Amino acid sequence: MKTIVSAAALLAASLFAxxxxxxxxxxxxxxxxxxxxxxxxxxxxxxxxxxxxxVRDGTPKIIAKLQAEIQAGNPVADILLIADxxxxxxxxxxxxxxxxxSTEAAQYDASLYDADGYYYSTKLITTGIxxxxxAAMKPTSWKDLxxxxxxxxxxxxxxxxxxxxxxxxxxxxxxxxLGWDYYKALAENGAIAAGGNGAVLKSVASGEKAYGVVxxxxxxxxxxxxxxxxxxxxxxxxxxVTEPVGILASSKNAEAAKKFVDYVLSEKGQEGxxxxxxxxxxxxxxxxxxxxxxxxxxxxxxxxxxxxxxxDQDLKTFSGIYGSN
Amino acid sequence: xxxxxxxxxxQPVWLFPFIVMSVLILSVLPLARLAMVGIAAFANGGVIDxxxxxxxxxxxxxxxxxxxxxxxxxxxxxxxxxxxLTLTDIRGKGPLSFFFVLPMMIPPxxxxxxxxxxxxxxxxxxxxxxxxxxxxSPQPLYSVGGIALLFGVxxxxxxxxxxRAGLMTLPRDGVEAARLSGASSLRVFRDIILPLSLxxxxxxxxxxxxxxxxxxxxxxxxxxxxxxxxLPTLIFTKFSAFTSxxxxxxxxxxxxxxxxxxxxLMIQDRALRGRDYRVIGLSGASAAFGLGAxxxxxxxxxxxxxxxxxxxxxxALVAGALVPAYGVPLTFKTMSLHxxxxxxxxxxxxxxxxxxxxxxxxxxAVGLLVVTVLAAYALTRRRDAVSRxxxxxxxxxxxxxxxxxxxxxxLVFAAPIPVLNVSLYGTIWIILIAYFSSFFAVSLKPVxxxxxxxxxxxxEAARLSGASxxxxxxxxxxxxxxxAAGASVILVFLIACNELTxxxxxxxxxxxxxxxxxxxxxxxxxxxxxxxxxxxxxxMVVIMMLLLELLAxxxxxxxxxxxx
Numbered sequence: 001m002k003t004i005v006s007a008a009a010l011l012a013a014s015l016f017a018x019x020x021x022x023x024x025x026x027x028x029x030x031x032x033x034x035x036x037x038x039x040x041x042x043x044x045x046x047x048x049x050x051x052x053x054x055v056r057d058g059t060p061k062i063i064a065k066l067q068a069e070i071q072a073g074n075p076v077a078d079i080l081l082i083a084d085x086x087x088x089x090x091x092x093x094x095x096x097x098x099x100x101x102s103t104e105a106a107q108y109d110a111s112l113y114d115a116d117g118y119y120y121s122t123k124l125i126t127t128g129i130x131x132x133x134x135a136a137m138k139p140t141s142w143k144d145l146x147x148x149x150x151x152x153x154x155x156x157x158x159x160x161x162x163x164x165x166x167x168x169x170x171x172x173x174x175x176x177x178l179g180w181d182y183y184k185a186l187a188e189n190g191a192i193a194a195g196g197n198g199a200v201l202k203s204v205a206s207g208e209k210a211y212g213v214v215x216x217x218x219x220x221x222x223x224x225x226x227x228x229x230x231x232x233x234x235x236x237x238x239x240x241v242t243e244p245v246g247i248l249a250s251s252k253n254a255e256a257a258k259k260f261v262d263y264v265l266s267e268k269g270q271e272g273x274x275x276x277x278x279x280x281x282x283x284x285x286x287x288x289x290x291x292x293x294x295x296x297x298x299x300x301x302x303x304x305x306x307x308x309x310x311x312d313q314d315l316k317t318f319s320g321i322y323g324s325n
Numbered sequence: 326x327x328x329x330x331x332x333x334x335x336q337p338v339w340l341f342p343f344i345v346m347s348v349l350i351l352s353v354l355p356l357a358r359l360a361m362v363g364i365a366a367f368a369n370g371g372v373i374d375x376x377x378x379x380x381x382x383x384x385x386x387x388x389x390x391x392x393x394x395x396x397x398x399x400x401x402x403x404x405x406x407x408x409x410l411t412l413t414d415i416r417g418k419g420p421l422s423f424f425f426v427l428p429m430m431i432p433p434x435x436x437x438x439x440x441x442x443x444x445x446x447x448x449x450x451x452x453x454x455x456x457x458x459x460x461x462s463p464q465p466l467y468s469v470g471g472i473a474l475l476f477g478v479x480x481x482x483x484x485x486x487x488x489r490a491g492l493m494t495l496p497r498d499g500v501e502a503a504r505l506s507g508a509s510s511l512r513v514f515r516d517i518i519l520p521l522s523l524x525x526x527x528x529x530x531x532x533x534x535x536x537x538x539x540x541x542x543x544x545x546x547x548x549x550x551x552x553x554x555x556l557p558t559l560i561f562t563k564f565s566a567f568t569s570x571x572x573x574x575x576x577x578x579x580x581x582x583x584x585x586x587x588x589x590l591m592i593q594d595r596a597l598r599g600r601d602y603r604v605i606g607l608s609g610a611s612a613a614f615g616l617g618a619x620x621x622x623x624x625x626x627x628x629x630x631x632x633x634x635x636x637x638x639x640x641a642l643v644a645g646a647l648v649p650a651y652g653v654p655l656t657f658k659t660m661s662l663h664x665x666x667x668x669x670x671x672x673x674x675x676x677x678x679x680x681x682x683x684x685x686x687x688x689x690a691v692g693l694l695v696v697t698v699l700a701a702y703a704l705t706r707r708r709d710a711v712s713r714x715x716x717x718x719x720x721x722x723x724x725x726x727x728x729x730x731x732x733x734x735x736l737v738f739a740a741p742i743p744v745l746n747v748s749l750y751g752t753i754w755i756i757l758i759a760y761f762s763s764f765f766a767v768s769l770k771p772v773x774x775x776x777x778x779x780x781x782x783x784x785e786a787a788r789l790s791g792a793s794x795x796x797x798x799x800x801x802x803x804x805x806x807x808x809a810a811g812a813s814v815i816l817v818f819l820i821a822c823n824e825l826t827x828x829x830x831x832x833x834x835x836x837x838x839x840x841x842x843x844x845x846x847x848x849x850x851x852x853x854x855x856x857x858x859x860x861x862x863x864x865m866v867v868i869m870m871l872l873l874e875l876l877a878x879x880x881x882x883x884x885x886x887x888x889x
Contacts (some may be wrong), residue, residue: 016370026834026835028834032670033672033674033845033849033851034667034672034851036774037671037672037673039676040673041671053673053677053834053835054673054674054834055833055834055835056845056849057848058848061564065564068564068571068739069750069751071572071739073740073741073748074741074748074750076833076834077834108450153344153510160562192551192552193464194550194552195549195550195848196848196849196850197850198848198849198850198851199550199848199850201651201850202651202850202852204353205650205652206651206652207462207652218850222650225649225650225653226653226659227651227652228652228653229652262668322552
């Protein structure tokens, strides 16, 4: 009898290693797990003396986590690598970010980073339409999704779960001829909005839905692996987010964090993104397999300051149309 | 040891206050804090906004409906298994019972993931068998019915265990007297067994209902894609749109969940009140009924149910882990081990999650055992009103949904602890403390029942010979209660290892548990990785349960839940 207890105690003692709390850097990112791991692995290979712990969640959720930690007086993250500049612009205005002038910025278009060095875009992620190859209609424009052929077969990410989805809705809402009326028409056509881009990919690739509004790299990458999906850049143009990186003012490892920013902006870091199937933001880089030439992609403009101001209202409008919480 | 409380009670002075302190920290403090924040929200009028939101009432409605339907399904399956495995001479009782309890030990989001992989147009399994529904067919599980069905499957073992305990103590002579007077089997069942097993059925229904109302994993995976929110998933989404009012809002939402579960428990009380079930006579109605030719019907039926509950979802999970990309049919050509490689060798989060879950579970199991041995000693030796109050305070956190406890602990530890000036929020310790609170009752039960069986004369003799309290504890008490203590450790370990509801709200960088890691992988669209990790977790659970099965021969009766 005694042996059982002592065996259990020994077993427990051997398992009870104190969990890792003291990582050098903590990254909060909205990249899918495999990509986040690849980015971190690349950085750690270039900087063997720095260890990085990372957490992945949808942009709105990861920012919520951060806000809750800030309110508790214990922000864990050092670096953010999330979907859109609008979110980082808001954090900058709240004084939560640290300014850092990276020398790599010279290789970037001035519109792609904050002049004071609070955040830098790392790649271009556009949102277009994916469809299952067995779908009857091959959509070429946003309007096609409101046609009867697509009734009940359209899915899209919710702005409550995805940063790219929020920017996408705000971008299309400002396009003449689309606007919120377009979203209403989609809802009337039985489109649903739930979860993040990952959920859309799953739903269309598996044939639960035929058409999905989704970020470009997911379907293009899955198609290369053999999934029955296609991706189109609709004729009206696509919305884009630029996945910026920023350092938190509360970071206790600012030096290591600056190295991380330099790395993701450097040629090596950008090549890593290219390998994963993203359009790199840096000048003079190639495009990943399966993408059309860069100048053939028509990116719709978005006014960041206005988008920031209208975010809460836009979320309400969207939830009102799609009845989500 | 100096200063004894009173003659005939040889506890050291510090023992009972120590237990009271633990209970204050683990149970009273968080719940009082939750109540305070809720009341403050009421006072500020913020509550009007929360209560007037249609989303709240919709979530309340979905919570109640799915829980009631889920309870009915779990009653149907649980009672069928309990009656057949305890009262008849069906073959293969051991394995049937073992497999039937298994779903209870598997994390609910793994169950949900497996069923999703098993059905609908996305199923790699159905695609491989060319049975998949056509393009655009909805996934049938993304619905109220789907959530209720999985609630039923997940909680049927709870009903089974509760009812089985009651059936074990049925008086044999009542059944035999009826038999001798010529009553048919059906008549005996209807007039004697069914009325006497009501308390077990009602208790099982209540446990199942409360577990349904607090379940997060199943409605998170099945409800969110269809915009069906229950209260636990609504709390979770509130945290994804964090504002300064979030803490107050979730306090109110948790209070509503707590009220629904308490209402369930009160109905149970009412149902049992005014009935007297004391029976005399020999207990143990084992194999009261010979099935005869019916065996040919019931044996395949039970195995078929188990196949659908366990085997098919598990194969679907493995199939989902082996496909190279979504929507690709699984054949020997397309099969790829990429997901398992990625999970085992590339993803740092897997290792982190395994280490966190295993160390949290072992720390909770072993740490609680130390507290429960002392608590059980104190509570069984003092039989006064104070100790009864302490005992019921230990029960409360376990009978409330995990998400309510998680919110309570966030409220307590969100601000830095005064004096020490450290903040536990965002560290692994807050999860550990929440586990201590939630599983205290689980750990205590087997130990208390072992204490009740102790002969006090042994300890008394040692005390008269001048042995100190610790000497008596280590030389006499611990060896005698060792088997029950071992069972308590293993049970708490299994439950804590697979927990998601609490950690879903409390995790942070580097403190992901297995439950969180699986949920997150699926959420980012990597359901192949989520399936691979889930399959590994299921294997781990089965291995642990087999270990317990091997130990069962050396443990007292009734400690390993699925054995007779």
